[in-house]
Amino acid sequence: MSDSYQSILIKNKYSKNCFSDWEKVKQGSILGPLFFLLYINDLPGIINDISKPTIFADDTNIIFAHSNLTDFKDEINIIIEKISKWFQANLLILNFDKTNYTQFMAKPKLAVDIHISYKANLINNTYNTNFLGLTLDSTLSWKTHIDQLSSKLNSACYIIRSLRSIISTKKLRTIYFSYVHSIIAYGIIFWGNSPYSNNIFKLQKRAIRTIMNAGNRVSCCELFKKLNILPLHSQYILSLLLFVVQNIEQFTSNSEVHSTNTRHRSDLYPPSIKLTKYQKAIYYSGIKFSSHLPQNIKNLSWNVKKFKVALKRFLLMGSFYTLDE
Numbered sequence: 001m002s003d004s005y006q007s008i009l010i011k012n013k014y015s016k017n018c019f020s021d022w023e024k025v026k027q028g029s030i031l032g033p034l035f036f037l038l039y040i041n042d043l044p045g046i047i048n049d050i051s052k053p054t055i056f057a058d059d060t061n062i063i064f065a066h067s068n069l070t071d072f073k074d075e076i077n078i079i080i081e082k083i084s085k086w087f088q089a090n091l092l093i094l095n096f097d098k099t100n101y102t103q104f105m106a107k108p109k110l111a112v113d114i115h116i117s118y119k120a121n122l123i124n125n126t127y128n129t130n131f132l133g134l135t136l137d138s139t140l141s142w143k144t145h146i147d148q149l150s151s152k153l154n155s156a157c158y159i160i161r162s163l164r165s166i167i168s169t170k171k172l173r174t175i176y177f178s179y180v181h182s183i184i185a186y187g188i189i190f191w192g193n194s195p196y197s198n199n200i201f202k203l204q205k206r207a208i209r210t211i212m213n214a215g216n217r218v219s220c221c222e223l224f225k226k227l228n229i230l231p232l233h234s235q236y237i238l239s240l241l242l243f244v245v246q247n248i249e250q251f252t253s254n255s256e257v258h259s260t261n262t263r264h265r266s267d268l269y270p271p272s273i274k275l276t277k278y279q280k281a282i283y284y285s286g287i288k289f290s291s292h293l294p295q296n297i298k299n300l301s302w303n304v305k306k307f308k309v310a311l312k313r314f315l316l317m318g319s320f321y322t323l324d325e
Contacts, residue, residue, distance in 0.1 A: 033057060039090070046082050050075045056132060069112055080118055094118055100126040102138055106277055111138070134187045140277060142191035146199055149183055153203040156180045160210050172211045173227055180207050185235060189243050192236030193280040193323065201232040201321075224319045233323050234315040237289055242308060244268075244286040245301050251287065266298070267291045289323075 036058060043060070044053040052063040062079065066072035087094060101123055103111050116123045127138045135145040156179035160172060167175075184200060191197060205220045212223045224231050230238060244251065252269045254262070268287040278284055290298070297314060300307040 043083075043086060046086055047079050051079050059132070061131065072112075073114060076114075076116060080116065084118065096121060096123070100124045100129065102126055102129045102136065104136075104138055104140060106139065106275065108139060134190060141196065142194040143196050145187075145191055146194065146196040150199050150203060152183050153180060153200065153207070156183065157203060157207050157210060160207055164210055164213065169211060173229075176207060176211060176227075176229070180204065181229075184232060185239065188232075188236050189240045189282050192233070192240070193285055197232065197236075204232050221319050221321065225316065228316060230312070230315055231319055231321055234318070234320045237320070237323070238308075238312055238315055240282065240286050241290055241293070241311060242304070243282065244290055245304055245307055248301070251283075264291070 040055070040060075044055060047053055047062065050064075052065075054061045054063065064072065064076055064079070066075060096118075099118075101116050103114070103125070105111055116125075128144050129136050135148055137144045159179060160175060163175065164172060184204060208214075208220050208223050208227065208229065209216065209218060211227065214220075214223060220231075253265075254267050254269050255265045257269045268290055270284065270287045270291075273279060273284060279288075293311070294314065297307065297310045300310050
């Protein structure tokens with residue numbers, strides 16, 4: 001990169017400070033991601049009026065939503081046209097091998113007949129897509145994602161079983177957090193309320209029994225407490241309520257909706273929604289579980305650190321096996 005510089009021309013004036021030409025940045029350089037983000041920085045601005053672009057590094061996603069099918073198709077065509085012009089202006093080419101679209105719907109039968117193309121090339125429709133380590137399926141059932149997690153956890157259980165006879169329980173617990181907990185905790189607020197999550201809970205209990213050298217018929221309730229490890233659904237509640245507390249500005253309290261002075265005045269206000277998928281999603285579930293917390297824990301919501309400590313202690317003591325508990 002030596003002797004390679006770039007300046008910026010604005011209204012016939014060149015910038016005084018020059019910097020290295022991004023085209024000559026070597027692969028793997030720490031400057032590469034920075035220059036790439038600068039290069040595509042204006043992309044969201046040209047399409048965020050009728051869509052919701054989400055960019056993380058070089059992973060770009062565009063979300064469309066509309067209640068009218070005709071307008072929905074028209075807006076997609078408008079966005080594709082805008083993207084096409086932006087690509088041409090920035091000397092970029094769309095990689096069709098890594099480009100696809102997914103229809104998200106409550107039920108498979110609600111899918112609409114739609115075709116998305118770019119320069120006469122059809123973009124493939126897929127029923128599953130990967131986004132930041134999560135596998136999203138078209139009905140948001142999380143089955144595919146949980147199947148993938150199950151495969152990883154099976155391997156983790158094998159590792160723990162192989163090491164059980166040669167290392168201590170304390171070290172096995174450390175391995176559990178490295179190979180099992182890290183897999184379970186990531187994104188659990190999204191899939192932890194899925195009925196398929198019970199498959200993950202079974203594998204978690206298998207790992208716990210292996211660490212404690214317990215039989216298959218032995219209840220894991222006390223084993224979880226001895227190891228100071230949260231069962232799957234308790235971990236889901238912890239992660240979910242921490243999300244709520246850390247993003248409390250996204251929620252509405254009862255006191256903001258009505259002025260009646262009731263004992264639940266400071267609780268979060270649940271929207272009137274009948275769709276089951278919405279009720280099991282983060283926003284509604286977070287409101288539901290926060291309202292059932294003991295009052296002494298609710299009172300700590302202003303301090304995230306204290307709230308986390310108190311909630312985790314409460315969940316460890318209860319060692320809840322199901323969300324209904």
